Amino acid sequence: MSIDSVYVPGEIPQTYLAQGHTQREDSPGTKKSWAPAPEPLPVPVMDNHTHLDFGVPGAGTAAAALDAAQAAGVRGAVQVGTDLESSREAVRLAEEEPRLLAAVAIHPNDAPELAAAGTLDSALEEIGALAARPRVRAVGETGLDYFRTGPEGMDAQQYSFRRHIGIARRAGVAVQIHDRDAHDDVVRILKEEPLPPAVVFHCFSGDAGLARICNENGWYMSFAGTVTFRNAQGIRDALAIADPSLILVETDAPFLTPHPFRGRNNASYMIPYTVRAMAEIRNADLAEICTSIAANTSAVYGSWD
Numbered sequence: 435m436s437i438d439s440v441y442v443p444g445e446i447p448q449t450y451l452a453q454g455h456t457q458r459e460d461s462p463g464t465k466k467s468w469a470p471a472p473e474p475l476p477v478p479v480m481d482n483h484t485h486l487d488f489g490v491p492g493a494g495t496a497a498a499a500l501d502a503a504q505a506a507g508v509r510g511a512v513q514v515g516t517d518l519e520s521s522r523e524a525v526r527l528a529e530e531e532p533r534l535l536a537a538v539a540i541h542p543n544d545a546p547e548l549a550a551a552g553t554l555d556s557a558l559e560e561i562g563a564l565a566a567r568p569r570v571r572a573v574g575e576t577g578l579d580y581f582r583t584g585p586e587g588m589d590a591q592q593y594s595f596r597r598h599i600g601i602a603r604r605a606g607v608a609v610q611i612h613d614r615d616a617h618d619d620v621v622r623i624l625k626e627e628p629l630p631p632a633v634v635f636h637c638f639s640g641d642a643g644l645a646r647i648c649n650e651n652g653w654y655m656s657f658a659g660t661v662t663f664r665n666a667q668g669i670r671d672a673l674a675i676a677d678p679s680l681i682l683v684e685t686d687a688p689f690l691t692p693h694p695f696r697g698r699n700n701a702s703y704m705i706p707y708t709v710r711a712m713a714e715i716r717n718a719d720l721a722e723i724c725t726s727i728a729a730n731t732s733a734v735y736g737s738w739d
């Protein structure tokens with residue numbers, strides 16, 4: 435695969451669909467074409483979390499998706515791996531394409547299966563080797579998912595999460611956390627482990643209570659299209675009180691398309707819809723919030739150039 439590979443929407447690996455992304459609220463759209471382009475942002479930001487290999491609108495290339503993003507004021511993205519294959523792919527893309535950095539990990543919902551097969555430790559070893567590459571600036575998505583994985587998988591998930599935190603710390607890069615219905619245990623484990631230089635709650639799904647904990651600990655909150663969803667007042671309450679120096683933005687594309695375009699595939703060029711909603715929620719000036727998101731993003735991942 436390369437930056438000029440065509441990524442067809444809907445061609446999401448079955449393993450990932452099993453990872454909890456089949457729910458209605460975060461399914462990729464059934465309309466596979468590009469939604470209208472937003473007015474570009476006044477100050478460019480980065481998309482902190484995307485999966486180009488899960489599909490680009492219009493069956494485009496990764497390069498086309500990044501061109502569209504740039505035209506909308508989204509200068510680049512973190513391409514995120516969820517298993518060994520997609521983590522290797524993320525590194526390949528980021529080494530080829532200056533607008534991408536990579537994150538590598540075994541998804542929490544894969545951990546129990548790999549543990550049962552006796553291959554989790556060897557997979558984590560390879561993740562550790564990939565994390566040392568210069569274009570890899572985060573280990574993730576890792577964390578806990580109690581929505582999709584039952585009690586029988588908790589031990590393996592928690593073990594895998596702790597190991598990923600250690601990998602990030604040794605590599606000196608951020609950890610990107612997938613936290614689904616598991617806030618308490620995620621916070622407990624973060625408090626028990628020596629931490630890497632930055633902790634990011636990817637697709638922040640907590641309420642004001644969790645935002646307060648993040649504020650106190652200097653943990654970053656990356657907001658996705660979910661902050662625009664009608665039923666997500668808790669996430670908006672969290673954003674309203676989040677420390678401005680800890681706020682990031684992401685798509686989790688092709689999932690979590692912002693309102694009013696749910697039903698379409700998400701992509702990095704749609705970030706302005708989310709950022710404008712964020713500015714409104716915080717009663718903030720759009721250029722100011724963009725400037726601070728851009729600075730926070732550099733603080734977490736370093737420079738793309």
Ligand SMILES: [Zn+2]
Pocket residue numbers: 483485514575686
């Ligand atoms: Zn993701």
